[in-house]
Amino acid sequence: MLQIKEHMRVNKLPHIWCPGCGDGTVAKSMIQAIQKLKYDKDNVTVVTGIGCSSRMNNIMDYNTFQTTHGRAIAYATGFKMAKPEMKVIVVTGDGDGAGIGGNHLIHAARRNIDLTVILINNYIFGMTGGQFSPLTPHGDIASTSIYKNIEYPFDICKLVEGAGATYIARGTAYHYALTEKLISKALEHKGFSFVEVITQCPTAYGKRNKMGDPYDLLMWQKDHAVPVEQVSKFSQEELEDKFIIGEILVRNDRTEFIEANEQLKERARSIKGGAGK
Amino acid sequence: MKSKAGTVRFMQGNEAVAEAAIAAGVKIFAGYPITPASEISEIMSIRLPQEDGIYIQMEDELASMGAIIGASMGGKKSMTATSGPGFSLMQENLGFAAMVEIPCLIVDVMRVGPASGMPTHPSQGDVMQSRWGTHGDHPMVVLSPATVTEAYNLTVEAINISEKLRTPVILLSDAIVGHLKEKIEVPEKVKLINRKMTRQPAEKYLPFATGEDCIPEFAERGQDGYRYHMCSNVHNELGFPNDSGHDAAERMLKRIHRKIEIHQDEITFYNTFDVEDAEILIIAYGCVTRSAKDAVKTLRQEGIKAGLLQLQTIWPFPDKIVRRFTANVKTVVVPEMNLGQLISEVRLNSCAEVVGLNRADGLVISPQAIIDKVKEVK
Ligand code: SF4
Numbered sequence: 001m002l003q004i005k006e007h008m009r010v011n012k013l014p015h016i017w018c019p020g021c022g023d024g025t026v027a028k029s030m031i032q033a034i035q036k037l038k039y040d041k042d043n044v045t046v047v048t049g050i051g052c053s054s055r056m057n058n059i060m061d062y063n064t065f066q067t068t069h070g071r072a073i074a075y076a077t078g079f080k081m082a083k084p085e086m087k088v089i090v091v092t093g094d095g096d097g098a099g100i101g102g103n104h105l106i107h108a109a110r111r112n113i114d115l116t117v118i119l120i121n122n123y124i125f126g127m128t129g130g131q132f133s134p135l136t137p138h139g140d141i142a143s144t145s146i147y148k149n150i151e152y153p154f155d156i157c158k159l160v161e162g163a164g165a166t167y168i169a170r171g172t173a174y175h176y177a178l179t180e181k182l183i184s185k186a187l188e189h190k191g192f193s194f195v196e197v198i199t200q201c202p203t204a205y206g207k208r209n210k211m212g213d214p215y216d217l218l219m220w221q222k223d224h225a226v227p228v229e230q231v232s233k234f235s236q237e238e239l240e241d242k243f244i245i246g247e248i249l250v251r252n253d254r255t256e257f258i259e260a261n262e263q264l265k266e267r268a269r270s271i272k273g274g275a276g277k
Numbered sequence: 278m279k280s281k282a283g284t285v286r287f288m289q290g291n292e293a294v295a296e297a298a299i300a301a302g303v304k305i306f307a308g309y310p311i312t313p314a315s316e317i318s319e320i321m322s323i324r325l326p327q328e329d330g331i332y333i334q335m336e337d338e339l340a341s342m343g344a345i346i347g348a349s350m351g352g353k354k355s356m357t358a359t360s361g362p363g364f365s366l367m368q369e370n371l372g373f374a375a376m377v378e379i380p381c382l383i384v385d386v387m388r389v390g391p392a393s394g395m396p397t398h399p400s401q402g403d404v405m406q407s408r409w410g411t412h413g414d415h416p417m418v419v420l421s422p423a424t425v426t427e428a429y430n431l432t433v434e435a436i437n438i439s440e441k442l443r444t445p446v447i448l449l450s451d452a453i454v455g456h457l458k459e460k461i462e463v464p465e466k467v468k469l470i471n472r473k474m475t476r477q478p479a480e481k482y483l484p485f486a487t488g489e490d491c492i493p494e495f496a497e498r499g500q501d502g503y504r505y506h507m508c509s510n511v512h513n514e515l516g517f518p519n520d521s522g523h524d525a526a527e528r529m530l531k532r533i534h535r536k537i538e539i540h541q542d543e544i545t546f547y548n549t550f551d552v553e554d555a556e557i558l559i560i561a562y563g564c565v566t567r568s569a570k571d572a573v574k575t576l577r578q579e580g581i582k583a584g585l586l587q588l589q590t591i592w593p594f595p596d597k598i599v600r601r602f603t604a605n606v607k608t609v610v611v612p613e614m615n616l617g618q619l620i621s622e623v624r625l626n627s628c629a630e631v632v633g634l635n636r637a638d639g640l641v642i643s644p645q646a647i648i649d650k651v652k653e654v655k
Contacts (some may be wrong), residue, residue, distance in 0.1 A: 012517070018401035042499055047347070058506065058517065063498045065350060067343065068373050073337065074343025075350070081305050081331045082351025086499055104343075107336040261331050268326035 004031045006042060020214025022173035022199025026120055027056050028199075029176050030089070031193060033184035034062075045088045046077040049101060052126040052201070053093040070101030073108045076115050084258045087187060090117045091216060094135040095125040098156050102134070105156075105194075109163035112191045113257035118183060119194065122201035128206030141208045157248050160194045167193035168249040173200060174221040175245060182247065191256045194273045198225075198243065283464040290428040291316035291358075292453040293461060294384055295324060297432035298356055300467045303382070304330040305355040307344035309337055309363060312397040313452040314386040317358035338363040342370035345381045349374075350507065352497055354436060358381035360452075361390040361403050365410065371445055372411030373509045378485070378493055378533065380405035380439035380442045380472055382432070384448045386455040387563075389639045398639025399452035401563055404618040407447045416531060416537040418442070418544060419592035421449040423566035425459045431546070431589060437470035438544050442536055443492055449591065450616070453641065479503045483514040485529075491536035537593055547598055551577060554598035555584025557651050558606040560599065560623055562588040565612050565642050572647035583651050591619060599626040608654045609632060612642045 008031070017023050034044060037043035044062040048054035050069035057064035063086070067075045072090045080088045090097075097105055097119045108115055124142060125131040132142035135153045142149060157168050158253070167189040171179030179197055186193035200206060200217035211217055224233060288296070298306075306321040308314075322332040330378065335341040338471045341357045348355035364385045374381055388394040394402075403410075407419045421436050422428040432448055436644050437448040475482050475494035479502030485493045496503040510518035511526040519526045537544075547565075550575055552558065561569040566587045576583040586602045588595055599622075603609055609627050611620040612634040620633045634650045636642050 041504060042502060045498070058508075062307060062502060063504050064506045065347075066506070066510075067346075068369055068509060071339060072344040074340035075347035077335075077340070078305065078307060078344035078347025078349075079351045079354065080347075081344075082348045082353040082355075083499060103336050104340055107340070125629070197303065261326070265326045265329060268323070 002035045004028055007031045007035060007061050009059050009061050015059050016055050018203045020200065020202040021052070022122060022201070023053050023056060023120060025173040025176050026118065026179065026197050026199060027060070028051075029089075029171070029180040030118065031060065031185050033180045033187060035186060037184060039087055043086055045079060045083070045086050046078075046091060047079065047088065048091045049096040050127070051092055051093040051096045052122075053120040054096060056091050056223050070096050070099070070140040071104065072096070073101060073104035073115065073117060077108060077113055080113060080115060080258065089187070090115055092117060092119050093126075094121045094123065094156070094187070095133045099134045105160060106163040109160045109165035109192045109194065111257045112164060112166055112254045114190055114192070116183070116186045116195070118133045119196045120199050121156065121196055122199045122205060124201050124205035126201045126204045130208060143204070143208070157196055160245045161249055164192075164254065165194045165249070166191035166251045166254055169247045170196045170198070170243065170245050172198040172245060172262070174218045174227055175225065178245065185247065189250070191254060249256070258259065280427065283462045285460060285462050286427055287458055288461045288463075289316060289456060289458045290422070290425045290450060291386065291456065292320055293425045294358070294432045294450065295320035296450065297429040297464065297467070298382065298436065299324055299328055299330075301433045301436040302354045302471075303356050303436065304328070304353045304468055305333070305348040306330070306343065306357065307333045307335050307341040307348070307355070308357050308359065309335050309341050311360045311363045312362050313388055314358045315386065315453050316455070317384060317386075325508065338366035339370065342367040342374075342383070346370060346374050346379050349379045349381045352495070354380070354440065356384065356436075358384035358386065359552050360386050360397070361406070362393070364403060364406060364498045370408040372413060372415055373400045374445040375411065375415040375533065376509050377507050378443040380443055380447065382435050382439055382448060383445060384432075384450060387449065387451040389637065392597055395639040397452060397643070399564060399614065400637065400639065401451060401565065401614040401618070402637065403449065404591065404613075404615065407449050413536070416444065416535060417447065417592050418444060418590070419447045419449050420546065420589055421563040421591050422454055422589070423563055423587060424454070425457060426461045427589065428454055429461060429463065433467045434546065437468065440472045441470045441492070442540055442544075443472060444533075444537065449563065451564050466644040484516045485512060486514040487532065487536075491532050491539065496626070500576060507572070541593055544590060545595045545598060547595060548587040548589065549602065550585040550587075552584035552586060552602055554582055556582040556607045557584070557610060557655060558603060558608075559583065559585045559610045559612065559651070560588065561585060561612055562591050565614060568642050568644045569612060569647055571644035572651065572653070573643065576651055581651065581655065594622040594626070596626045599623060600628060603628040608632060610647070610650055610654065612647050612650070614642060
């Protein structure tokens, strides 16, 4: 078994994350998934946007781009069209991916383009100082909601399901082994795959909401996660403040976007002379 | 019909842009519908798949710009086309392309703005947006065609410049040139420039190191260990956020400007008509050039010594050219379909007095309006 440092830019350490942050755990799950799948490092591209999670690809020894806030999926879409043979992964956060970049998430899912999007949900804008995000729970405290958040979050997995994603899963930093397995399945899935990983931000979220130290935050994840296989054992009420982990949806009834383009090219070439000439 | 130069066709300006882009090697087009640019998307959706390329309709212009940058990072020539409002949405990512030195072509077919303006009447209102639309200090190359033939040729030039100088290039067209149909000789072959590829092995490759020409070398990803980083922070030669202080940061920013400056002569395109003995010089660009040319003809017939300098490259502003052609004239007239944009640059560089002729109501500046203006200032 390879050590994760074999896939890291060790000379770029230390990373920028706070002690106790969940981002590093997700990085480890992701690298281990890639290593176990025996992907060639040259053949993996990790695209990020802006935010704490987006600094992840600085320290990973793959092809890496850090793009503009919210737009990583758009960049990755273009890159995948140019390099269809590559594994293209987008690492994003709840601000980057569910807020400013939400539209790109919907449409990449709808196109079923072969990207794997890992959305690290720490319920807050960390890097900019703890403002509430579209996924911050109702009633929570953020630097821009000290009188409690009056907005409501939404289930990002349900959103991408509605948009047509063909692989959807949720893990947590606490359930890091499960998360690794889910990322691995997402990477092997042909089509748009989405993994939400719930993590802890002790600095900008946990402290303000008096949730304790990183250990307590991890325990919170443990206590609030319901494995998808066990959902039926819970009442609707019991599920109210919980979230489901595991493989939420797998479907294989849609042609992947790049493959659909190859089919389209065949049709275009078969039209005699072409329409533009 | 075939002539010596190529195939004679009757073509629309937007179609010429699309065909030229394909001839110049564009393989990926990402766009979002907007009048008066939509024909470019439509034609690309038909033509690109025939040429083993991909047309993708994005969810908005932010995404279009992101996708073409991503495609170019993957080594493919890419482009988008839009009009003023969409162009505004592209500006953040356009800054990324300038900063990270990603070649790509952005076509802005101008219409009256701001906002929805007068959809979709022609205008030249995006001259300053094309130069200064994105944030921060950045260089920008902008070409502006006046005819369908120029739309074709300048599209090829724009793509070549972007590849050679590793920079985004804007083709600033307008609703008149975009929708106009006229005769064009489509060349059999066009001159192609591809970005400079590195010869360094991966261990020695510095993605943002440059020599005298200030142009970084590209490395194809997916093989031989070229796994480099690109980010939009002010970066070092390795592509990682600058960690060597403010001097290094400024050096990087100045280099991307210098890269354009030292190549300015070869990317400056212009035409002149009757300038040799001109006393009054009209400086025009884009669709207004057509009326200006006509006006000069009439004025000459009336014995008035008028001439025309058409700027095809408007950014970086052709300062030397303007100084040269204004050295011996009495007055300079700058007709623009806006309330006065490029005129400020002309004023900065002109050796003679500069007078504007402006119109921002969605209607063309007629030859007669230019004739009247010239007579008024004569
Ligand atoms: S602010 Fe929060 S999310 Fe950001 S590095 Fe610190 S703990 Fe992690």
